[in-house]
Amino acid sequence: MLDFYKQEHYSAQNAKHMAQIIAHGPIVFQVARILRDKGILSAVEEARSEGMALKDICAKVGLSEYAVRVLLEAGLGMHLVKYTEDEKFALTKIGYFILHDPLTNVNMNFVHDVCYKGIFHLEEAIETGKPAGLRELGNWSTVYEGLSQLPPHIQKSWFGYDHFFSDIAFPEVIKQVYAENIKKLLDIGGNTGKWASASATYGDDIHVTIMDLPGQAAMAKQRIEELGLSDKVDFYPANILDESIPFPTGFDAVWMSQFLDCFSEEEIVSILKRCHNCIDENGWIFILEAFWDIQRFETAAFCLQQLSIYFTAIANGNSQMYDSRVFKKCVEEAGFEIVEQIDGIGLSHTLLKCKKKS
Numbered sequence: 001m002l003d004f005y006k007q008e009h010y011s012a013q014n015a016k017h018m019a020q021i022i023a024h025g026p027i028v029f030q031v032a033r034i035l036r037d038k039g040i041l042s043a044v045e046e047a048r049s050e051g052m053a054l055k056d057i058c059a060k061v062g063l064s065e066y067a068v069r070v071l072l073e074a075g076l077g078m079h080l081v082k083y084t085e086d087e088k089f090a091l092t093k094i095g096y097f098i099l100h101d102p103l104t105n106v107n108m109n110f111v112h113d114v115c116y117k118g119i120f121h122l123e124e125a126i127e128t129g130k131p132a133g134l135r136e137l138g139n140w141s142t143v144y145e146g147l148s149q150l151p152p153h154i155q156k157s158w159f160g161y162d163h164f165f166s167d168i169a170f171p172e173v174i175k176q177v178y179a180e181n182i183k184k185l186l187d188i189g190g191n192t193g194k195w196a197s198a199s200a201t202y203g204d205d206i207h208v209t210i211m212d213l214p215g216q217a218a219m220a221k222q223r224i225e226e227l228g229l230s231d232k233v234d235f236y237p238a239n240i241l242d243e244s245i246p247f248p249t250g251f252d253a254v255w256m257s258q259f260l261d262c263f264s265e266e267e268i269v270s271i272l273k274r275c276h277n278c279i280d281e282n283g284w285i286f287i288l289e290a291f292w293d294i295q296r297f298e299t300a301a302f303c304l305q306q307l308s309i310y311f312t313a314i315a316n317g318n319s320q321m322y323d324s325r326v327f328k329k330c331v332e333e334a335g336f337e338i339v340e341q342i343d344g345i346g347l348s349h350t351l352l353k354c355k356k357k358s
């Protein structure tokens, strides 16, 4: 993947066009989203290759001719729709992906509901190292403190994004983790209890402790109770950034999925160092992360590189979707060695199986 970034990929003409797409980014984004959300793309799709006339689309979606016309004309420019020979509107492949592709929809909802307003404050975030855009969502020092209090539609998009990746990765990776004869596992950043519930039902003798912020631990507890798994899952509410709070001990393994990317390099090292006490000399640290530099496809790397900016402007101001080389240095520095690396899990994830350095 890294070699890909050592080359120019555009002719001058294409580069200038790409530069215009970037220059008009927020307009392109909102037009595409509204064409999706107002049912205009769906209406056009129903007409298939025959296409649909402007007035028929207006009648179908209940918007004025002016409104639908400006949106669809912009949509022509971004190749979401095309003209048929008799200048009706028909859906293109890009329009199809905007309408139906789960990855595109999850990203679009997350960008609109969680990021859009906050990203306006990116410059301030870059200058101050603070998540300056978070004030658009609420009055917390990091987004994680506010997760359980977000307005429902924003919370839906946040968890929709988070769960989309873990739901695909977990069934694959769970076999790798429990192949190591793990019975007692500490799930740091256990979120809504998805990994804990999957683990609890994976093996009769598996016990999981979720360590997360109090608001999240409470959400997870409710879900675990609803699933009838309370005897197999414990909770350890704590802010991991408070170094005075001890970590729980006596585990075969620590599991951190999409968790360490929520922290700066210094914080990652500090968290990992404190993980030493949770396990004995043979214990495991399992880290599931998506690294942009080891993606097979440019599209996957692009999504991670762009979403990194959410961490800068909104989440906490100092974290990101990491380059694996930067991340692995933190693991080393904290006194662990990576004994196995498994790439290609789910859509974009890597499992790092780590042990204490001997």
Ligand SMILES: C[S@@+](CC[C@H](N)C(=O)[O-])C[C@H]1O[C@@H](n2cnc3c(N)ncnc32)[C@H](O)[C@@H]1O
Residues within 6 Å of the ligand: 144, 147, 162, 163, 166, 188, 189, 190, 191, 192, 211, 212, 213, 216, 238, 239, 240, 241, 256, 257, 258, 259, 262
């Ligand atoms: C991106 S989510 C990952 C959730 C889950 N592990 C997964 O793979 O889907 C990050 C989790 O870390 C938790 N977290 C963030 N900052 C934290 C902190 N300072 N202390 C404890 N947990 C924290 C969040 O509440 C959230 O549940």
